[in-house]
Amino acid sequence: MITAKGLYKRYRKTVAVDHLSFDVRPGVVTGFLGPNGSGKSTTMRLMLGLDHGEGETLFDGKRFGTIRRPMNEVGALLEAKPFHPTRSARNHLRMLAAGNRIPDSRVDEVMEFVGLGDVKRKKPKGYSLGMAQRLGLAQALLGDPQTLLLDEPTNGLDPHGIHWMRDVLKTLASEGRTIFVSSHLLSEMQLMADELVVIGRGTMIFNGDVDTFVREFTQSQVVVRGPDTGSLAETLKAEGADVATEADALVVSGLEIGKVGHLAFTAGVELHELSTRRASLEEAFMSATGASEQFVAKEPVRAADTAAPEGKAL
Amino acid sequence: MLDALRFEWTRISTLRSTYWLTGMGLLVTTGVAVLLGVAARNEPLDAEILTMALNGGASFGLPFLAVFMAIIGIFACGHEYRHGTIQPTLTSLPQRSRLILAKLIVVVAATLVVTFASMAINTLVVYIVWGEAPGLFEDPIATALIGYALYTLIYVLVGFGLGLLFRGVPSALVVIFLMPLIIESIIFGLAFVPALDWLVPVVKFLPFTAGARLMELNPAPFPPGSPDFDLFSRWTSGGIFALFAALILTAAWILFKKRDA
Ligand SMILES: Nc1ncnc2c1ncn2[C@@H]1O[C@H](COP(=O)(O)OP(=O)(O)OP(=O)(O)O)[C@@H](O)[C@H]1O
Numbered sequence: 001m002i003t004a005k006g007l008y009k010r011y012r013k014t015v016a017v018d019h020l021s022f023d024v025r026p027g028v029v030t031g032f033l034g035p036n037g038s039g040k041s042t043t044m045r046l047m048l049g050l051d052h053g054e055g056e057t058l059f060d061g062k063r064f065g066t067i068r069r070p071m072n073e074v075g076a077l078l079e080a081k082p083f084h085p086t087r088s089a090r091n092h093l094r095m096l097a098a099g100n101r102i103p104d105s106r107v108d109e110v111m112e113f114v115g116l117g118d119v120k121r122k123k124p125k126g127y128s129l130g131m132a133q134r135l136g137l138a139q140a141l142l143g144d145p146q147t148l149l150l151d152e153p154t155n156g157l158d159p160h161g162i163h164w165m166r167d168v169l170k171t172l173a174s175e176g177r178t179i180f181v182s183s184h185l186l187s188e189m190q191l192m193a194d195e196l197v198v199i200g201r202g203t204m205i206f207n208g209d210v211d212t213f214v215r216e217f218t219q220s221q222v223v224v225r226g227p228d229t230g231s232l233a234e235t236l237k238a239e240g241a242d243v244a245t246e247a248d249a250l251v252v253s254g255l256e257i258g259k260v261g262h263l264a265f266t267a268g269v270e271l272h273e274l275s276t277r278r279a280s281l282e283e284a285f286m287s288a289t290g291a292s293e294q295f296v297a298k299e300p301v302r303a304a305d306t307a308a309p310e311g312k313a314l
Numbered sequence: 315m316l317d318a319l320r321f322e323w324t325r326i327s328t329l330r331s332t333y334w335l336t337g338m339g340l341l342v343t344t345g346v347a348v349l350l351g352v353a354a355r356n357e358p359l360d361a362e363i364l365t366m367a368l369n370g371g372a373s374f375g376l377p378f379l380a381v382f383m384a385i386i387g388i389f390a391c392g393h394e395y396r397h398g399t400i401q402p403t404l405t406s407l408p409q410r411s412r413l414i415l416a417k418l419i420v421v422v423a424a425t426l427v428v429t430f431a432s433m434a435i436n437t438l439v440v441y442i443v444w445g446e447a448p449g450l451f452e453d454p455i456a457t458a459l460i461g462y463a464l465y466t467l468i469y470v471l472v473g474f475g476l477g478l479l480f481r482g483v484p485s486a487l488v489v490i491f492l493m494p495l496i497i498e499s500i501i502f503g504l505a506f507v508p509a510l511d512w513l514v515p516v517v518k519f520l521p522f523t524a525g526a527r528l529m530e531l532n533p534a535p536f537p538p539g540s541p542d543f544d545l546f547s548r549w550t551s552g553g554i555f556a557l558f559a560a561l562i563l564t565a566a567w568i569l570f571k572k573r574d575a
């Protein structure tokens with residue numbers, strides 16, 4: 001169980017984390033979601049006492065800095081994957097293990113577990129991004145901790161690796177562990193996480209289960225197509241709907257499909273299409289955090305104008 | 315604390331640079347003793363040559379071992395920042411003061427062991443060449459050698475403090491080499507210029523210059539016509555060098571506690 005209260009961090013002018021409070025329960029995977037620069041990594045560093053700021057994080061009731069041999073209770077995989085260039089991966093882990101009374105046999109065990117058994121005596125400098133990520137997970141798992149804090153662990157992994165990571169985290173959670181894992185991809189979190197903490201610009205946007213988030217932020221729209229829908233648009237607006245024109249169709253939000261059909265029927269408007277369209281998860285995420293996105297590209301590349309099928313991204 | 319020591323020992327002993335820096339330090343100091351032996355083997359062994367042979371040329375103004383060990387001192391914290399490992403280190407050992415203390419203890423122990431090993435090797439060289447080492451355990455040679463070990467230790471502590479203060483390797487290296495070799499030499503040299511004689515009283519406070527007095531055999535005679543530097547005694551001068559190291563260490567330690575990792 002992780003309890004974070006009033007986390008706050010500012011760097012000179014930017015407030016990176018703004019009074020965040022949340023709980024992370026054991027037994028489930030909790031996703032920590034936010035666009036680039038929203039403060040996920042800073043929050044995690046604050047939780048571990050690496051950065052100094054305000055607020056307090058308790059891991060099973062204890063502050064990280066007060067835990068004796070903390071790797072046995074809290075495992076962390078941070079954003080940067082730093083290694084000394086001339087020290088082998090195995091020695092890197094042996095060094096961290098030595099500070100927590102973890103035997104060398106456990107080092108070999110976790111390296112086998114993450115699939116790096118054959119390259120454990122090599123230097124991580126020569127590892128690929130995916131291998132470095134696996135070594136990071138091995139580091140987090142060294143002390144067989146009850147709580148895991150992982151900052152974008154799937155970064156750089158191929159689809160197979162992502163699948164593997166997902167299974168590992170789910171299994172660990174089902175053993176009753178507390179798993180807090182950050183990502184900027186909602187589609188990934190939907191497959192991996194049960195609970196979500198969503199932030200934008202350092203402030204809380206949503207805290208609850210994934211399905212609720214999707215329902216709350218995925219607006220469904222009604223697409224209306226016909227030879228002459230101009231007058232219908234006025235009628236729909238009068239009913240309080242938002243109406244946008246898209247090529248030869250009206251895209252109606254804020255009204256149910258039945259209501260739209262009824263209004264068209266009473267107005268005697270000929271329709272060629274009347275259908276619903278659900279916004280994709282990524283769009284839901286964008287609509288939730290979009291207003292708080294910090295680094296919006298000046299001219300976004302419009303890959304797909306219309307809604308993409310759900311769960312496309314991976 | 316034992317955990318932190320175990321961590322730091324694993325850290326330093328799994329680094330290749332630790333071995334080659336120690337090896338180079340021992341090699342060069344032994345080399346100086348051998349060269350002295352070759353050059354002066356037919357002369358009677360006086361205290362001056364004996365001291366210089368044992369401290370590997372340090373009293374001659376070239377503290378080789380101190381320099382190599384100071385680089386290990388700089389690496390102790392400098393590497394953690396240069397390669398970013400400070401973050402995983404602090405997730406393994408979050409008590410920052412305990413971590414620094416463990417690093418200090420390991421570096422100090424390593425320095426003392428290597429310094430005494432170097433002196434032992436050089437004593438062997440002296441015995442092989444001259445067959446004797448007269449007055450080794452008596453004043454003034456014994457005192458000068460203790461001073462040499464202290465000088466090396468303080469030098470290494472300055473390096474350790476600089477690595478932690480600058481949170482990196484290159485800047486700390488620049489300072490530890492520029493300060494004694496260039497800045498202090500220039501101030502010392504300029505003090506001889508009559509128009510700059512206000513520099514004269516400053517000289518005795520120059521940390522590395524003061525520290526070097528720790529390993530002097532006899533008060534060095536200045537050439538006639540030199541200004542009167544009014545240098546402090548061996549132990550007071552050593553105290554100034556130690557104070558300098560303590561100031562850097564304290565500043566670095568306080569900042570380390572306060573700053574983000
Ligand atoms: N050391 C630092 N100094 C100054 N500003 C910083 C520092 N670290 C982070 N920031 C700022 O704090 C904000 C949050 O950054 P953070 O890295 O926590 O975001 P993030 O959610 O992890 O982003 P990403 O998805 O890209 O990893 C950003 O605006 C960033 O510029």
Ligand SMILES: [Mg+2]
Pocket residue numbers: 040041042079151
């Ligand atoms: Mg990040």
